[in-house]
Amino acid sequence: MKINKRWEIPWHIIFFIFILVLLYPIFYALGFSLKSLQDAYNSPLSIIPKNITFENFNQLFTSLPALKITWNTFVIASVVTIFKIITSFLAAYAFVYFIFKGKNVIYFFLISTIFLPFTITMIPNYLIISSLGLADSVWGVILPQLADAMGIFLLTQAMRSIPVSLIEVARLDNMEHWRIMKDIVLPLVRPAVTSTSIWFFIMAWNEYVWPVLILKTVDNYTLPLALQMYISSEGGTNFTVAMAVSVITMIIPLTLYLTFQKYIIGTFVSSGIK
Amino acid sequence: MMNEIRFEKVKKSYGKVEVVKSLDFSIRDGERLILLGPSGCGKSTTLRMIAGLESITEGRLYMGGREVNDVPSGQRDVAMVFQNYALYPHMTVKQNITYALRTQKMTKDEIEKRLKDALQMLGLEKLENRLPKDLSGGQRQRVALARAVVKQSPYFLLDEPLSNLDAQLRGTARKELVRIHEKFKQTMVYVTHDQIEAMTIGDRIALLNNGILQMLDTPENVYHRPANIFTATFIGSPAMNVHDVRFIDGQLQIDEQFFGIGNEWSLLLKNYRNKQVKFGVRPEHIHLSTEMSEGRICGVVNTIENLGAQYAVYVQIGSKEWIALSPHRGFSKGQRVYLEFDYNNYHFFDPETTNTVGYPSTLNLNSKIPLKVEV
Structure with missing residues (x-):
């Protein structure tokens, strides 16, 4: 401008x-x-x-298993991010480079799930996780989050910007799909993969509603749940400790965002989402 | 037969749109065949069917005697150069050239040898560690060629590889391409819409229009003995004059004027007596004069275009405009001029089929095309 x-x-x-x-x-x-x-x-x-x-931090670490909670949050966010980015990448690759019947219809339905409110899938997901015996476990939080339509959309857009002739050259050279993905597509969409991963990580890190439904034991809690404990604790809000939890909650996503903000903004701008 | 490519009634449709309509021809082992035609004529689709990048809707395609309709592109052993070069932007020149070889588990020594030869052949020695973005258009084009060359495939496909280069570079690149082909003698299929490229590079030209093969022959024959009006007018610049004339008593009637065409041509046109026929003559085969004599017809100069080496003189005869080439300006707008058509270079086409009526057997191709690249 x-x-x-x-x-x-x-x-x-x-x-x-x-x-x-x-x-x-x-x-x-x-x-x-x-x-x-x-x-x-x-x-x-x-x-x-x-x-x-540092009394607030001291109180936080003595009254709650804060390290365990931070670790839980980190594990959930990391596993969710890794799985989501892998499933998004593979699905986007298929949607962009494979020709199969009903491709556009499937893509349309998949992308339309972005607009489904969480409350619609909440109960069916809860019933499935309970029946699998994963309620009140970190894996119960992770499992329904392993794929993401928004990620597929973002990576599909990024892959569509790669000239098709690059993939055709590789096909003429008898390259297998895994090699095309690894050697050609991934290096060319790396900024999009990086930013989408960070976005996934931040979303999973800050996720509140689903963990609050699934997790009951404090030992399995994530940071947003711990924060909620101090905000709505009995006998009034201890908001200086709540702020200490907030600071811990903020540090990792903020660091990631500041490090890779160039890619994040670039990806959303090139996808037409602002 | 060894590395021949053969089309047998090959069709390609996208839904209800037929892009290629029944191709039936062969590309000989080791020849340079040019697929020529206007945009959207199906030439790139034909090339992509050979490469296996497009499926074949109907018919059969054979490569080296083997039917390849269902053979994946990677197993057809073809090397291809794309219009946009398709260089991997994140790989250096060296990595781009050797990537396919490395994945085929070729020995390091062999890869190095092929790389060195290709770099040397295409003058890329000092650029091997550069990224494509740091190269000029001509250099990128040479890297794309080098990448195709190192594969040493028996089939060499090129999809308008020179269209992004400026006129000067194109001339050099044409020679380079012919030189490379002379060295490796692969079966080369070259797509272009540029007739100069077609005439200079091709051993034979396959001219396509609307997915139909119009003519397949040597550049000389395509130019001097066009099979139909499309071929006649597509090749040559300015285009061949083709107008309706009437054939009466051994003479052609153009507007209200007559001139004799001799016994040989009259014999050929015996079925068109007192009928309309399409008469074609190339601008360079019309001689302009300011004096009337027998066999000449009269017209008035409309416009004169300076083409550099010669002038295109647009002459109005009745309701039709004819173009003649003149080596000197010598004429002015509105001037009365006399046209004489070169007897050896008449072309007659059937008005309904638009196919050639033929040529008298006594006539020989009397001029070689000067553009041909000789190696």
């Missing part, structure tokens, strides 16, 4: 205000996680703590 020189400074001021509004909750959580509860009540609008204290 070309900005008229005269408007450059006012635009920068407006953007700066927007950025402040967006960043405020993050700094607010960080500041409050380092405040004592009393300090928090005395100055609820000030971000900067009077005396920095």
Whole structure:
């Protein structure tokens, strides 16, 4: 976008205000996680703590198996991401490079599931997971999330941008599909795969509703559930500890996002989703 | 027979649209066959059927005597150069050229030898570690050629490989292609819509229109002995003049003027007495003069186009416009001129079938095509 020189400074001021509004909750959580509860009540609008204290983190780690919970979240997010990206990649490859009857119809139905609200699949999924005996287990959280229509859509779009002749050259050279995927398609859609993976990871990391349905034992909890415990705990919200949980919850997705933001934005822009 | 490609009533349809309508011809072992035709004539589809990248709707395709209708592209042993070169953008020149060889588990020494030969042959020695994005159009085209050459396949397919190059590079690349073919003598099928490429590279030209083979012959015959009006007017620039004339008593009537065509041609046109016939003559076979004499007909200059080496003079005769080539400007708009048609280069076509009426057996092809690349 070309900005008229005269408007450059006012635009920068407006953007700066927007950025402040967006960043405020993050700094607010960080500041409050380092405040004592009393300090928090005395100055609820000030971000900067009077005396920095790690008491909230200490309380969190003593009252809850916080390391185990973080580990659970990490395992769930990682396994879900790995499976989702593999299934999305394979499905997208088939939709783009295979010719089979009903391809477009199947693709249409698959993509239309993106618009199905979670509440529709929630009960059938719960019944299946219970009957498999996986309720209250990490695998119960993971299993229904192993494939994703949105991922298939994003990677299909990315693969469609590869000239077909590249794949045809490989076919003429008698290349097997796994080799075409590994040597040609994957390197060319790597930015899309990276960004989709990060997006999957963040989604799985922040997932709340499904784990809350499945997980009962605190030992199996994920970070969003732990956060909820402090927000709606009996006897009032201990919100400085809740902020400490928030900070831990934020660190990994934020780091991933900041590292790979170039790919993430690129993928969504090239797919026509903004 | 060894590496011959044979089409037997081959058809290709996309739904109800028939793109290729019953092809029936053979491509000889080791020849350079050009598939020529306008956009959408089915030439690329034909090439892709040979490569196995398009299925065959009906008929049979044989390669080296073996029916290949159901043989996957990878097992047909063909090397192909695509219009957009299809270089892997994430691989260096060297990796692009050797990728197929590496996956075939060829020995390292053999790969290195073939790579070195190809790089040397195509003048790519110093570029082997560059990525395609760092190469010019001509260099990319040479890498694509090198990649096809190292495979040493018996069939060499090219889909408009020079269409993205500028005119000067195209000339060099044409010679390069012929040189490569002379060295390896594969069965080469070359798709183009450019008649100069067709005439200079091809041993034979297969001219297609609307999915139908119009003519398959040597460039000389395609140019001098076109089988039908489409061939006559597609090949040659400016295009051949083809107009309705009437054949009366050994003479042709053009508008209200007459000129004799001699016994040989009259004999050939005996079935068209007092009837209409299509008369064709190439612009370079019309001689313009400012003086009337026997056998000439009169017209008025409409426009003159400067083509560089010569001038295209558009002459109006009655309701029809004729194009003649003149080596000098010498004429002006509105001037009365006299046209004389070269006796040896008349063409007559049946008005209904549009096929040639034929040529007198006493006539020989009297001019070689000067564009032919000799190696």
